[in-house]
Amino acid sequence: MASRDNNLRTECFRGPVSSVSSEGLSKRTHSRRPPIRMPIDRRRLLQAIAILGAICAYTTIVLGGTVRGMGAGLACPDWPLCNGHVVPDLGDPLVAVEYAHRLVAALTTLFLLGTFAVSVLWFRPDLRLVAFSLTSVGFLVAQVGLGALTITSSLDWVIVTMHLALGTATFASSLLVAFLALRPSSPDLLYRPTAE
Template identity: 45%
Template sequence: MAADLHSQPGPAPDLALRHRLGLLASHLVVALVALVGIGGATRVMEAGLACPDWPLCYGRLLPGRQMNLQVFLEWFHRLDAFVVGVALLVLTGASILWRRRLPAWLPWIAGAALLLVAVQGGLGALTVTQLLAAPLVTAHLTTALVLVALTSALYQRLAMAGRGLAVPPLWWGLLASTALVLVLAQCLLGGSMASQWAADQCFSSGEGCRWLLAHRQVAMPAALAVLALAASTPLLPAGLGQLPALALGSAALVVAQVALGVLTLRLQLEAPLVTIAHQLTAALLVGLLAAVVARCLGRRSARSLLTSEVPSEVVHG
């Protein structure tokens, strides 16, 4: 029995390597979603300038006597960004070092994500030195959401290796891509509105209401696109794995996002936790839709589907 166990062939080296890098990418997605949530908390609690210098905080890696809730939020936000940068550096380095055993697209996508992190760090520094200038704050949030989408898609492509999954129809993939673009546009409007405190000005003095109106107008087609994506899942062929569940999860997040948006306005931004949850849900929605789009890419031939010899258990460990 022992001899038989030792004689059994193990998983293909490239799939095992993809699994490890996919695990790293999945942790990156979580860290980036958390980064967006912490960034939202930093803005809502007006802690963006709690650390007056950059990259240190009061000239130290860990501020001591100055530590309070606002300083902690800004400090932890920077710490999370640093961890993300190191993890992406490892992912990019590994994808280049073992590029012969990995998909050709991986070093390019990982490198693009690493470049975006560098841009994100630069924007973070400028938001402090330029005293939270609205365009910089908006660009900072937008870059973070693009990173969430990119790493989520990267993880999905790595996780799909060797599983022999079917591919949805082209029209459904286009619908998923449209939903993702609309949600990202909605997030961009929301970020612009938040960075200028337009909602607060609208409630207090009647100024800046055009941003609030634009945010609400784009919310409708974005929500309808995601709901249509979920409603059309019964029309999809079998063998798509978790793809229908991801689409249904996106619809649930849209419903929660709309409810949180309405509640935020009814409370006139007086409930910080609701406002933070609104931004966190947006990041989760972007990540989930990017996962759907990634699973729609890369058509495989029928022959490769039939001759796949690696079981799905390899991917799941």
């Protein structure tokens, strides 16, 4: 039976298989069976985007510190655009660093929203995961607002400090979500693909 299953998999993935008839002539046989569908491993997808979200959140903090240290906070004096452009002239290193900070923050947003969506869609019974994913998104929304306010307030030190503190909270919550995604689940929370 196992040999037959392996032949089916090979046939489905490689298409028609040549076989030799009793006369020694090669002929093509076509399978009428549908190809084997490989289900998405939902747990691994969640783990991947949660880890990428935490890495991006940390990288955003590092780039934010670099922006502050280089004095590049107002290299892009408008928000959400940079010098009136979606992609500014990156010849100035200050603009390049500030723009990189914004790009990584945008990636962080995508990964944290993706983590929240996956946790709600496929892991709803895991209430801690869903709650901390929502917390990460809440911190992120506030963080984006403070980032915009940091620019429009001409780098007011109170807002810059709150921006850093909230960035740290966003990273901490995204790291916690990544750890929750990596932990072994109880059997009732595991995704089990059904055999077709």
